[in-house]
Amino acid sequence: MDKEGTSVSRTPIIAGNWKMFKTVKEAVAFADEVKGKAELAGVESVVCAPFTNLPALVQAFQGTTIKVGAQNLHFEDNGAYTGEISGIMLKDLGVEYVIIGHSERRAYFAETDEIVNKKVLAAFKHGLTPILCVGEKLEEREAGETKEVCRVQTVAALAGLTAEQAAQTVIAYEPIWAIGTGKSSTAEDANEVISYIRSVVAEQFNGEVAQAVRIQYGGSVKPNNISEYMAKADIDGALVGGASLEPASYIALVEGAK
């Protein structure tokens, strides 16, 4: 679908966030079903899976245009951090993307803006592209603080990046109240916040970086509403949880981003 009123040339990006779902067998079965179908010229397609699925998925998607992402990384390269996985290890597997600062990690695993920033820097250090998540809680939205929350999270997360790195970063605006609730932000609201986040990036870096950076919407995106979001000038794709788990639904999301 054409963008409303612009000649935007950013490549749309659909990323599935499987969260803590799927065994290796289930992941490979998914890959076999979407291969050749969730691959459209002009749309980037990414699957962000649990760590345990990553080697099998990289292998299963070899020779396709579908990319594999992780959902987290530790900011150190190596060390005594029991249970953690570093950027070196992800790169070694052939992973290309990594979700950083998802609201579930901020809420359940105490990730602060400072930790998120260290993780974004670590991703670039190892040649991984971060999908940086920002977004407000329901009470923040009700208090009229949405833009300020997104500004603070974005500026903190991108601190210390070069302009080139900032331009490569994918930002996902995910209002927390819309995640897994079936209550999605309207496309108008999402576009307004995303356009504001783009202006924050312009202030922090420059206008060229802001025009290059891709900003997704996330929160109850489904095959039946994806095209509404994609029609908006500033929305460059979606980060999708629940609706990315079934092959047919994932394929429909990628098709809807065209």
Ligand SMILES: O=C(CO)COP(=O)(O)O
């Ligand atoms: O958290 C999300 C993606 O990172 C959104 O999840 P849902 O698409 O299930 O609402």
